Amino acid sequence: MTLDASVWLAALSPAERDHAECASLVASFLERGAALHQPGLFVIEVCATIARRTRDRALAIEAGRATLGVPGLVVHALDHEMAAEAAEIAAACALRGADAVYVATARRVDATLLTLDREVRQRAEPMAAVRTPGEWIGEMR
Amino acid sequence: MKTSIDLPDDLYRRVKSKSALEGLAVREVATALFAAWVDGRIADVPAEPVRSGQTTADWKYRWRALGAAVAESSGTEATLVDQLRADRR
Numbered sequence: 001m002t003l004d005a006s007v008w009l010a011a012l013s014p015a016e017r018d019h020a021e022c023a024s025l026v027a028s029f030l031e032r033g034a035a036l037h038q039p040g041l042f043v044i045e046v047c048a049t050i051a052r053r054t055r056d057r058a059l060a061i062e063a064g065r066a067t068l069g070v071p072g073l074v075v076h077a078l079d080h081e082m083a084a085e086a087a088e089i090a091a092a093c094a095l096r097g098a099d100a101v102y103v104a105t106a107r108r109v110d111a112t113l114l115t116l117d118r119e120v121r122q123r124a125e126p127m128a129a130v131r132t133p134g135e136w137i138g139e140m141r
Numbered sequence: 142m143k144t145s146i147d148l149p150d151d152l153y154r155r156v157k158s159k160s161a162l163e164g165l166a167v168r169e170v171a172t173a174l175f176a177a178w179v180d181g182r183i184a185d186v187p188a189e190p191v192r193s194g195q196t197t198a199d200w201k202y203r204w205r206a207l208g209a210a211v212a213e214s215s216g217t218e219a220t221l222v223d224q225l226r227a228d229r230r
Contacts, residue, residue, distance in 0.1 A: 009221040012204065015212040016220050030197045045225060053224045054214040059207070066207055071197045098229050116222060 001029055002037050002106035004099075004115035005045035007133060008067065012046075018116055021133045025114070030071055037074045039082075039105040041098060043067045076105045093123040103128050112136070 003026070011022035029036060046067050051060035067073075076082060082104055089107070090100035099120045106113035107128040114133055115121060124130045131139070148156070160170050177183045215221065 006222050006225055009225055012208040013212040013215065013221055014208060015215060016222055018222070027201065030201065045228075049221050049225045049228065050211055052228065053216075053219070053221055054211060056214050059210055059214060062207055063211070066200070066204055069200060069203075071200055096229050117226070 002113045006116040037109045
C-alpha cells in the first residue's frame with residue numbers, strides 16, 4: 001500500500017473534509033500490520049504542509065517524527081533508478097513531479113496508491129493501481 | 142562468529158518467549174531470520190523500527206494528539222489538503 005500525502009494529512013487533522021474515511025483507513029492498515037511503502041518525499045510534504053499552514057515549527061517537526069515512526073513504514077529513496085521511473089511516468093501521464101514519485105513508488109512494489117487527487121486517480125491508472133480512499137473502502141466491503 | 146546486538150527489553154522478552162514455545166534457541170531464530178533476509182526471502186525491513194516500547198496503539202495516540210494540535214493551529218481559511226495542492230502547483 002502507498003498513501004499519498006493528501007491521505008496522511010486528511011487522516012491527521014479532524015478539521016479535514018475526508019478525515020473520518022482516511023483516519024479509519026490508516027488505522028485499519030496499522031492494525032493489520034500492513035507494509036506502507038512510501039517515498040521519502042511524503043515525510044517532507046507532511047512536515048512542510050503543517051509548517052506552512054500553522055507556522056508552528058515544533059508541530060511540523062513532531063509531524064515529521066511521527067511520520068518516520070509509522071509502524072510498518074518502508075521508505076523508498078528517490079535514487080537514480082526511481083528518478084528515471086518517476087520521470088517516465090510524469091512524461092507519459094502528464095503528472096506533476098511529486099505525484100509521479102508516489103506513482104513510481106507504488107509501481108515499484110506493485111502496491112495500490114491511495115490518493116484524494118482525482119487527476120492522479122485518472123491519469124496514473126495505466127501505470128499503477130490507483131484508488132481514492134472511498135473507492136478502496138467500497139471495494140473492500 | 143560471535144557478535145552482540147542491543148535489543149529493546151520488551152522485544153527480547155517476546156522473542157525469548159516465542160522461541161521457547163517453539164522449542165528453538167534465540168540464536169537459531171536469529172540465524173534463520175538473518176539468512177532469510179540476506180537471501181531476499183522476507184520483506185524489506187521497515188526504515189525506522191518502532192521505538193523501544195512504542196506500540197501501534199502508542200503511535201495512534203501520539204498521531205491523534207498531534208492532529209488535534211494541528212487542527213487548532215491551522216485556522217479556517219484552508220485545509221491541509223488544500224495547502225498541499227496549492228504547494229504542488
